[in-house]
Amino acid sequence: MPYVYKYPRPALTADAVVFTIVEERLHVLLIRRAGEPFAGCWAVPGGFCRENEPAAEAVKRELAEETGITGVWLEQLKTFDTPGRDPRGWVVSVAHVALINGARVQLDSASDAADARWCPVDDLPPLAFDHAQIVGYALQRLRNKLRWDNIGSQLLPVKFTMAALQLVHEAVLGCTLDKRNFQKRMLEGATIRDTGTTLVTGKRGPQPRLFAFVDRSREGDAHDGDCCNAVSEERMP
Amino acid sequence: MPYVYKYPRPALTADAVVFTIVEERLHVLLIRRAGEPFAGCWAVPGGFCRENEPAAEAVKRELAEETGITGVWLEQLKTFDTPGRDPRGWVVSVAHVALINGARVQLDSASDAADARWCPVDDLPPLAFDHAQIVGYALQRLRNKLRWDNIGSQLLPVKFTMAALQLVHEAVLGCTLDKRNFQKRMLEGATIRDTGTTLVTGKRGPQPRLFAFVDRSREGDAHDGDCCNAVSEERMP
DNA sequence: ACAAAAGTGTTACGCCTACACCCATGC
DNA sequence: GCATGGGTGTAGGCGTAACACTTTTGT
Numbered sequence: 001m002p003y004v005y006k007y008p009r010p011a012l013t014a015d016a017v018v019f020t021i022v023e024e025r026l027h028v029l030l031i032r033r034a035g036e037p038f039a040g041c042w043a044v045p046g047g048f049c050r051e052n053e054p055a056a057e058a059v060k061r062e063l064a065e066e067t068g069i070t071g072v073w074l075e076q077l078k079t080f081d082t083p084g085r086d087p088r089g090w091v092v093s094v095a096h097v098a099l100i101n102g103a104r105v106q107l108d109s110a111s112d113a114a115d116a117r118w119c120p121v122d123d124l125p126p127l128a129f130d131h132a133q134i135v136g137y138a139l140q141r142l143r144n145k146l147r148w149d150n151i152g153s154q155l156l157p158v159k160f161t162m163a164a165l166q167l168v169h170e171a172v173l174g175c176t177l178d179k180r181n182f183q184k185r186m187l188e189g190a191t192i193r194d195t196g197t198t199l200v201t202g203k204r205g206p207q208p209r210l211f212a213f214v215d216r217s218r219e220g221d222a223h224d225g226d227c228c229n230a231v232s233e234e235r236m237p
Numbered sequence: 238m239p240y241v242y243k244y245p246r247p248a249l250t251a252d253a254v255v256f257t258i259v260e261e262r263l264h265v266l267l268i269r270r271a272g273e274p275f276a277g278c279w280a281v282p283g284g285f286c287r288e289n290e291p292a293a294e295a296v297k298r299e300l301a302e303e304t305g306i307t308g309v310w311l312e313q314l315k316t317f318d319t320p321g322r323d324p325r326g327w328v329v330s331v332a333h334v335a336l337i338n339g340a341r342v343q344l345d346s347a348s349d350a351a352d353a354r355w356c357p358v359d360d361l362p363p364l365a366f367d368h369a370q371i372v373g374y375a376l377q378r379l380r381n382k383l384r385w386d387n388i389g390s391q392l393l394p395v396k397f398t399m400a401a402l403q404l405v406h407e408a409v410l411g412c413t414l415d416k417r418n419f420q421k422r423m424l425e426g427a428t429i430r431d432t433g434t435t436l437v438t439g440k441r442g443p444q445p446r447l448f449a450f451v452d453r454s455r456e457g458d459a460h461d462g463d464c465c466n467a468v469s470e471e472r473m474p
Numbered sequence: 475a476c477a478a479a480a481g482t483g484t485t486a487c488g489c490c491t492a493c494a495c496c497c498a499t500g501c
Numbered sequence: 502g503c504a505t506g507g508g509t510g511t512a513g514g515c516g517t518a519a520c521a522c523t524t525t526t527g528t
Contacts, residue, residue, distance in 0.1 A: 004239045008288040009246035012329060051245035052320045052327050079316045079331050083289045090289050092249060094316050163480080180482070181518065204527035205479035400507080417509070418491065441500035442506035 010081075010090040014055035015046030015131070016063060017138035018072065018098040019172075020105050020118065021155050026171045027118040028135055030127070031066055034115070037087045038128035042119075044135065046093065055094035063098070067107050067116050072098045073154040077138055085130045093129075097138045099154035122174075146172050150191045153213040159195055161208040162186065190214060247318075247327040251292035252283030252368070253300060254375035255309065255335040256409075257342050257355065258392050263408045264355040265372055267362070268303055271352070274324045275365035279356075281372065283330065292331035300335070304344050304353050309335045310391040314375055322367045330366075334375045336391035359411075383409050387428045390450040398436055398445040399423070427451060 018029035030042040047062040049055055056074055063069045077095040085091070107116045119125070121139060124132065145151055152160075152168045166182050186192050193214050198207040255266035267279040284299040286292055293311055300306045314332040322328065344353045356362065358376060361369065382388055389397075389405045403419050423429050430451050435444035 003242045003245045005242070005246070005248075006239065007248070007285065008240045009242070010249050010286070011242075011244070012247050012249075048244060049247070049318075054318045054320065055316065055329075076315060078313060079292065081286075081291045081331070083291065092292075094318070161480090178518070178520085179480085180520090183481085185517090201479085202527085203479075204477070204525085206481075206525040208480060398507090415492070416507090417493090420508085422490090438506090439500085440506075441498090441504070443498040443508075445507060 008090070010092045011086075011088070012049045012055070013046055013091060013093045014049055014058035014062065014096065015044050015093050015134060016059045016072075016074070016096045016098045017044050017077065017135050018063070018069070018100060019121075019138075019142060019155070020100045021102055021168055021171050022105060022118050022120075024167050024171055026121045026174075028121055028124065029067065029069075030117050030119050030125070032115045032117075033128055041128040042117075042125050043128035044131050045116075049094075056096065059096050059098070069100060069104065069107070071104070072100045074098045077134070077141060080130055080134060082130065093134075095134045095138070097141055099142075099151065101154060101156050143173055150213060153215070159197065159199075159210040159212050161199055161210060163208060165192075165211070245327070247329040248323075248325070249286040249292070250283055250328060250330045251286055251295035251299065251333065252281050252330050252371060253296045253309075253311070253333045253335045254281050254314070254372050255300070255306070255337060256358075256375075256379060256392070257337045258339055258405055258408050259342060259355050259357075261404050261408055263358045263411075265358055265361065266304065266306075267354050267356050267364070269352045269354075270365055278365040279354075279362045280365035281368050282353075286331075293333065296333050296335070306337060306341065306344070308341070309337045311335045314371070314378060317367055317371060319367065330371075332371045332375070334378055336379075336388060338392050338394055380410060387450060390452070396432055396434065396436075396447040396449050398447060400445060402429075402448070423448075 016029075020027055020029070029045060031045045033039055033041050033043050045063055045066050046059065047065075049058040053061075056076065059074060060070070060072070063072065075097050077097045079092060079094045081092040083090075085093075105118065121135070124135065126132070127135065142151070146169060151172070152165050155168050156164060162183050165186065166177060166179065169182070170176055191214055192211050195210045195212050197210045199210055200207055253266075257264055257266070266282060268282045270276055270278050270280050282300055282303050283296065284302075286295040290298075293313065296311060297307070297309070300309065312334050314334045316329060316331045318329040320327075322330070342355065344355075358372070361372065363369070364372065379388070383406060388409075389402050392405050393401060399420050402423060403414060403416065406419070407413055428451055429448050432447045432449050434447045436447055437444055
């Protein structure tokens with residue numbers, strides 16, 4: 001079943017840099033490659049697009065296949081097409097950024113624990129292809145985006161404490177923030193709602209209030225409209 | 238000379254939304270399509286990538302072929318892969334934003350004036366494919382980027398008056414700015430240098446001073462590093 | 475009672491915005 | 502000398518960042 005074209009065409013892959021928070025630190029999902037090239041090497045999840053399959057769909061499919069993870073938030077990052085980036089030849093990759101909340105972090109048991117792993121962003125192993133570059137770019141984007149969008153909604157369960165939200169921001173930005181200023185900024189603009197419930201910690205201290213995002217589009221598809229995207233990519237003020 | 242692959246592959250195109258300033262207004266370069274599909278329809282310049290040719294290179298090549306324009310500043314915008322966006326089948330386009338200064342705006346005489354044209358961004362004709370969407374996205378990116386990067390360096394000659402720079406910003410943003418605040422912002426940070434020369438206007442009034450960008454990378458290649466890009470794509474603060 | 479974590483307001487500084495007059499040159 | 506456009510400084514408001522104490526609850 002060969003595919004014949006009049007002109008040369010690239011193979012199209014879709015990759016995802018999947019972030020989550022584990023133990024208050026920002027982690028990236030890595031897959032150990034089974035086959036060549038780079039067999040045994042760590043890489044971000046991804047794979048070839050099927051015919052007429054949008055890259056974002058391919059990413060979701062591959063994520064589900066490789067790790068059992070579904071329902072992630074996804075946004076296109078950048079397309080990587082440097083010649084030689086894949087030893088197999090002309091392979092162009094549409095890279096994505098994905099976020100997943102801690103509750104869903106459990107990897108599919110089908111994927112042997114040795115083959116998929118959450119890795120702290122500040123302690124990455126050598127990566128296959130140009131994936132180190134892709135992860136670096138994704139991290140920049142994530143940090144920039146955090147300043148404007150309420151990204152946290154994708155990294156937390158539906159209800160969360162203000163302290164948890166702050167920890168997410170601190171994990172992403174890699175710095176500490178002032179509690180009062182943070183809360184002030186989060187509550188202005190009404191993107192966050194007080195649920196009226198509190199968390200029973202079982203620890204000593206008061207029971208913290210639980211908040212929820214007012215919820216524009218949790219789950220699933222990317223909503224374009226940043227720029228700074230490379231706006232997209234934009235800059236660090 | 239057919240090309241045979243084991244799995245289906247998309248055709249890869251590279252398109253460019255080329256901006257410039259004409260008569261103090263922001264314009265986009267449009268090409269009238271000669272062949273099908275969308276024959277006779279206006280579109281942004283672009284074309285198919287050759288084997289192992291990076292999309293950015295393909296854009297430059299196509300620009301030179303179709304309009305004679307060379308040496309533009311270029312940045313990857315976003316990859317468009319919605320099924321059905323091209324009636325010829327599975328065609329994925331890596332869209333770019335390009336900027337060109339007014340002095341080079343002259344279109345190649347080889348390209349009949351009827352086939353290439355600068356069109357004001359606020360008065361675009363119907364465009365082929367999903368190019369209207371691409372232009373809209375590019376415009377967003379450009380406006381966001383202007384707030385941080387000194388994009389003006391690509392839209393002006395080497396030496397320019399402060400008033401000219403302000404006109405560029407006003408044309409891109411579509412609003413008027415305060416003369417003194419603008420000059421203050423431009424001069425702080427030392428991205429602009431006073432050349433010590435003045436422009437002999439031939440008009441009445443004092444001779445305005447000429448400035449120049451201190452010049453990080455005029456000409457040619459995109460320098461990544463925004464994100465908001467899709468920050469890039471980023472947002473409008 | 476004591477330790478740990480949650481909740482809450484005020485102040486100071488810096489940045490950005492608004493705003494008007496004088497000067498140089500050509501006609 | 503008059504009209505046109507260039508050049509320059511200040512004051513006020515807004516937003517942001519710095520900062521400490523009180524309350525709750527479990528041990």
